[in-house]
Amino acid sequence: MKTLKTSLSKKDVLSIADLSANEINLILKVACRLKKEWKSGRGRQLLRGKTLGMIFQKPSTRTRVSFEVGMSQLGGDAVYLSANDIQLSRGETIEDTAKTLSLYLDCIMARVYDHTEVQKLATYASVPVINGLSDAFHPCQILADLMTIQEHKKKLKGLQLAWLGDGDNVCNDLMLGCAKTGISMTAACPKGYEPLEEVVMLAKQEGKKTGSDIVITEDPAAAAKDADVVVTDTFISIGKEGERATREAMFLPKYQVSSETMKLAKKGAIFMHCLPAKRGQEVTSEVIDGTSSVVWSEAENRLHVQKALLCLLMKAV
Ligand code: CP
Ligand code: NVA
Numbered sequence: 001m002k003t004l005k006t007s008l009s010k011k012d013v014l015s016i017a018d019l020s021a022n023e024i025n026l027i028l029k030v031a032c033r034l035k036k037e038w039k040s041g042r043g044r045q046l047l048r049g050k051t052l053g054m055i056f057q058k059p060s061t062r063t064r065v066s067f068e069v070g071m072s073q074l075g076g077d078a079v080y081l082s083a084n085d086i087q088l089s090r091g092e093t094i095e096d097t098a099k100t101l102s103l104y105l106d107c108i109m110a111r112v113y114d115h116t117e118v119q120k121l122a123t124y125a126s127v128p129v130i131n132g133l134s135d136a137f138h139p140c141q142i143l144a145d146l147m148t149i150q151e152h153k154k155k156l157k158g159l160q161l162a163w164l165g166d167g168d169n170v171c172n173d174l175m176l177g178c179a180k181t182g183i184s185m186t187a188a189c190p191k192g193y194e195p196l197e198e199v200v201m202l203a204k205q206e207g208k209k210t211g212s213d214i215v216i217t218e219d220p221a222a223a224a225k226d227a228d229v230v231v232t233d234t235f236i237s238i239g240k241e242g243e244r245a246t247r248e249a250m251f252l253p254k255y256q257v258s259s260e261t262m263k264l265a266k267k268g269a270i271f272m273h274c275l276p277a278k279r280g281q282e283v284t285s286e287v288i289d290g291t292s293s294v295v296w297s298e299a300e301n302r303l304h305v306q307k308a309l310l311c312l313l314m315k316a317v
Pocket of ligand 1: 061276
């Protein structure tokens, strides 16, 4: 299979839920190949003549730059569209925006607040749509995370992953990614900050097929115990700044990943964070800047998995 399967005339990737286990494996395989080729100076212009449009309602460092550079490395172009600068900001509908952009672009990546907006964009666009982060999901991040885990642990199936903190957009898709690839995941989140209920249900169902055990707890020590991978994210996602005081009171210090947390994990456990990170909040400097941290591989792999995804969606490999 050389393209991502779809029953429609195009494929959208709005969540890890949109990808089968085979498709995830295919993306990781192509990503490894593209990474090797690029690093050895044998990069191919697989997307020459193709243009990606990138709609951003929220700020970004990694997503914007890795998509833009990824398109450039593949010989294509990327157009940055700040949501404030296009007619969407003056009330043009998502439907009309999607139809118009599909006339010029070969693929659209969008970072939005409300997940239903990227869903609507995908419904009306005739080109593939990729979610570059919504309030509910962050599929590109999780593809990079799986690639990073595979590189550092030499496998996915059978590993134990601990999530500490907010059951946010990254946690939702990570849970699906773990379930589909046979990684067991325990998420320790305060009450009221768990991942989405329907996601947990879906992950548990998927996990039954792969042997992945999905557990939600309030106990960070139970999650970290014997983990191969320890993951966290900001306690204050974009758009939640108004909840800072409440969130800090809920999460700190109990859910912070510290050296004590890492001592509970398996020997040789790795620490991951999608970034941006707040040292002294969700993670201590000692951990994120220490020897168990693989956050820079994780950030780099955004580039490689997204290049693979773009090639597969635009049927260039
Ligand atoms: N991890 C991630 O998506 O980073 P940015 O918000 O900088 O794009
Ligand atoms: N959960 C974070 C992820 C940032 C990449 C947020 O939504 O801000």
